[in-house]
Amino acid sequence: xxxxxxxxxxxxxxxxxxxxxxxxxxxxxxxxxxxxxxxxxxxxxxxxxxxxxxxxxxxxxxxxxxxxxxxxxxxxxxxxxxxxxxxxxxxxxxxxxxxxxxxxxxxxxxxxxxxxxxxxxxxxxxxxxxxxxxxxxxxxxxxxxxxxxxxxxxxxxxxxxxxxxxxxxxxxxxxxxxxxxxxxxxxxxxxxxxxxxxxxxxxxxxxxxxxxxxxxxxxxxxxxxxxxxxxxxxxxxxxxxxxxxxxxxxxxxxxxxxxxxxxxxxxxxxxxxxxxxxxxxxxxxxxxxxxxxxxxxxxxxxxxxxxxxxxxxxxxxxxxxxxxxxxxxxxxxxxxxxxxxxxxxxxxxxxxxxxxxxxxxxxxxxxxxxxxxxxxxxxxxxxxxxxxxxxxxxxxxxxx
Ligand SMILES: Cc1cc2nc3c(=O)[nH]c(=O)nc-3n(C[C@H](O)[C@H](O)[C@H](O)COP(=O)(O)OP(=O)(O)OC[C@H]3O[C@@H](n4cnc5c(N)ncnc54)[C@H](O)[C@@H]3O)c2cc1C
Numbered sequence: 001x002x003x004x005x006x007x008x009x010x011x012x013x014x015x016x017x018x019x020x021x022x023x024x025x026x027x028x029x030x031x032x033x034x035x036x037x038x039x040x041x042x043x044x045x046x047x048x049x050x051x052x053x054x055x056x057x058x059x060x061x062x063x064x065x066x067x068x069x070x071x072x073x074x075x076x077x078x079x080x081x082x083x084x085x086x087x088x089x090x091x092x093x094x095x096x097x098x099x100x101x102x103x104x105x106x107x108x109x110x111x112x113x114x115x116x117x118x119x120x121x122x123x124x125x126x127x128x129x130x131x132x133x134x135x136x137x138x139x140x141x142x143x144x145x146x147x148x149x150x151x152x153x154x155x156x157x158x159x160x161x162x163x164x165x166x167x168x169x170x171x172x173x174x175x176x177x178x179x180x181x182x183x184x185x186x187x188x189x190x191x192x193x194x195x196x197x198x199x200x201x202x203x204x205x206x207x208x209x210x211x212x213x214x215x216x217x218x219x220x221x222x223x224x225x226x227x228x229x230x231x232x233x234x235x236x237x238x239x240x241x242x243x244x245x246x247x248x249x250x251x252x253x254x255x256x257x258x259x260x261x262x263x264x265x266x267x268x269x270x271x272x273x274x275x276x277x278x279x280x281x282x283x284x285x286x287x288x289x290x291x292x293x294x295x296x297x298x299x300x301x302x303x304x305x306x307x308x309x310x311x312x313x314x315x316x317x318x319x320x321x322x323x324x325x326x327x328x329x330x331x332x333x334x335x336x337x338x339x340x341x342x343x344x345x346x347x348x349x350x351x352x353x354x355x356x357x358x359x360x361x362x363x364x365x366x367x368x369x370x371x372x373x374x375x376x377x378x379x380x381x382x383x384x385x386x387x388x389x390x391x392x393x394x395x396x397x398x399x400x
Pocket of ligand 1: 376
């Protein structure tokens with residue numbers, strides 16, 4: 001019985017391994033610097049021809065969204081097959097072919113809530129990396145208390161008319177479309193008057209303004225909507241039924257934001273940093289045993305989170321938003337922040353550089369990454385809010 005179950009899976013593993021051996025370009029097997037992240041989109045930039053080739057080859061196999069049905073640009077793989085594919089990609093250190101909020105957050109909810117017409121229209125371009133999406137949830141007075149959002153979508157008969165503002169919209173200045181939560185019934189209780197809508201950012205009336213951050217690199221924007229006309233069929237799911245979709249998408253977001261390391265570039269490992277800081281002996285061993293112990297603990301924590309995330313990802317690939325998403329998000333945020341604290345400590349005075357000598361060069365990136373990691377306990381729901389979700393929904397503790 002066991003043999004008949006495992007044989008097809010092992011056959012699939014052999015097929016994947018052979019295909020990867022023949023198709024992964026050399027550059028794709030090297031660590032991916034932040035500047036080379038393949039975000040896709042209408043104005044996609046490829047740092048090298050190999051990154052374009054890699055995306056095209058993965059798209060042709062449906063492996064950018066391996067578990068999505070073939071009709072929507074995926075490969076229709078089972079959860080086990082998707083797991084095998086991910087393991088084989090990880091085993092050779094292959095870079096992702098595509099990074100995308102569309103793949104991680106929007107796609108899964110479209111599969112569950114969108115009409116057949118919407119699935120056929122929006123999912124294949126996501127899988128091919130042709131449209132880059134951003135997330136329009138937060139507003140100036142609606143963050144943790146997201147259901148207080150005020151951006152309006154009024155029914156004007158043949159279109160929706162959008163007015164309002166979103167904030168902290170990551171990469172809105174580089175995205176093509178935005179998925180938004182809007183208020184469609186101002187008289188209903190706050191959770192019951194919200195809908196989920198898709199908006200092309202090229203529509204007249206949309207203004208995007210970048211927000212500058214302390215880290216120097218700013219993914220954030222404010223997004224303004226002034227009398228923006230949106231076609232009626234861009235509303236996903238039931239009218240005023242957006243809150244359920246919003247919550248489901250947040251689960252996917254929490255899971256995926258942790259899985260991809262919070263935007264953190266990990267191309268330089270902690271032991272490598274220690275080497276660069278002159279803390280290793282001739283054999284490459286870290287001389288300070290206390291530091292060695294702390295780095296080993298950090299690496300074990302990261303590995304444990306990685307394996308737990310991979311297990312939860314299998315549940316997601318099987319079409320279930322994992323109940324573990326808040327636990328993973330909370331733990332990953334803490335671990336990532338700790339990693340960057342440790343990195344700065346390892347680099348000593350060099351770790352807190354800014355523009356100009358003697359801090360120019362790669363070490364400067366560590367300063368920026370450390371500052372960026374401060375947002376990990378806020379994005380995708382704050383740590384306090386996630387602890388609350390864990391208490392209520394995972395542990396079943398009563399509200400006070
Ligand atoms: C890096 C990053 C990327 C982001 N990207 C996006 C994006 O693309 N799209 C988008 O829509 N938003 C985005 N956000 C916004 C993010 O979702 C919000 O910042 C977050 O939900 C918190 O909302 P807030 O900033 O209004 O803080 P608030 O909700 O005002 O919270 C302030 C503090 O009060 C605490 N608090 C609030 N309510 C409670 C409670 N009930 N119990 C206990 N403590 C509480 C919070 O934990 C926090 O410490 C991003 C944020 C960051 C940092």
